[in-house]
Amino acid sequence: MKKPVVLLLVLLMTNFSVLVQAQNPRRFTEIELLVPRGDETDEKSVIVTLGEESITIKAKNSALEKTFYYKDIRSAEYSYSKNPRWKTGLGLGAASVLFPPLLLVALPLGFSKHRRHWMTVRTETDFAVLKLSKSTRKIFIPAFETASGVRVEAVGEDK
DSSP states (O other): OHHHHHHHHHHHHHHHHHHHHHHOTTEEEEEEEEEEETTEEEEEEEEEEEOSSEEEEEESSSSOEEEEEGGGEEEEEEEEESSOOOOTTTOHHHHHHHOTHHHHHHHHHTTOOSOEEEEEEEESSOEEEEEEOHHHHHHHHHHHHHHHOOOEEEOSSOO
């Protein structure tokens, strides 16, 4: 009799934790982080959490974690394109001088055939290029703007 009761309790607790995670409007799971690895770029599935003072990006299957405090964020940009775009005035050349890994992220993505939803978050010393799913971007961008107070600027084509 104890085994079925314990099993039932475990199942209920598991379902409850999944339900709580699904209802957390500040936690997003259908996002990928572009990570430069030498001459190539990896896409890591991440969980993005919008906290009170920072955004945390944590890889699902590795120890990779980035935290950006809202007060340190210099810009946030969104694009719908084959590869991430950056502010036209900044230019990829200038950006790669400031952030050399940015060039490694942009070049391999030029071979992509489909347009994607991209969001770039940049501080003075670091950046994150996020690939958003179609459904996630509709919720994530307004949630990010509300939590951080940083306006996300649309660059290139908007959808």
